[in-house]
Amino acid sequence: MSNERIADVPVDGLFLDRWSPRAFDPAFELTEASLHPLFEAARWAPSAFNWQPWRFAFALRQEPRWTEFVDLLMPFNAMWAKNASALIFVASETHIKLPMAEALSPSHSHAFDTGAACALLALQARREGLYTHTLNGIHMDRIKTQLGVPSTQRVEAAMAIGKLGDRASLPERLQARETPSGRKPVAEFAVKARFQD
DSSP states (O other): OOOOOOOSSOOOHHHHHOOOOSOBOTTOOOOHHHHHHHHHHHHTOOOGGGOOOEEEEEEETTSTTHHHHHHTBOHHHHHHHTTSSEEEEEEEEOEEOOTTOSSOEEOSSHHHHHHHHHHHHHHHHHHTTOEEEEEOOBOHHHHHHHTTOOTTEEEEEEEEEEOBOOGGGSOHHHHTTOSOOOOOOGGGTOOSSOSOO
């Protein structure tokens, strides 16, 4: 798979190399130990007051709970994600204990901080020769029940992880889309001083 992404200004190639495929190699197996560097990278993400609200529940394809994890995805996503080597469900703690506070209070940044952890996980995955695909087409309520998500946490997303597979394994309508996507120019999202005049 050639990656012809070109940055407008120089950045580390890792950022261009990270993309979200749907074709995963069904013969490749990850071990739990091989996920440890990914979780370690996520561990060092920044968060408000160093609260670290991210939570991950994972399963490996060769393990008994794999079918349960795949069944928690919407059918469109389950169709291709079943070939990944690991699935992670991501949740975040919705309340935070602020310095000198006696009780928890609602966190404004729990999802933002958890997204930062997921981004670092995805970049470390590329360093390890793996690919990730983050998806929101998941059964949120069933995940809460089946995976025992505490009431203090919110389900955010799922992540499929594995080695790049053959795009021909995908339905024909998805094969043409199985390529690194482009991005908006910086000028469309970074403005000086004011968001809108």
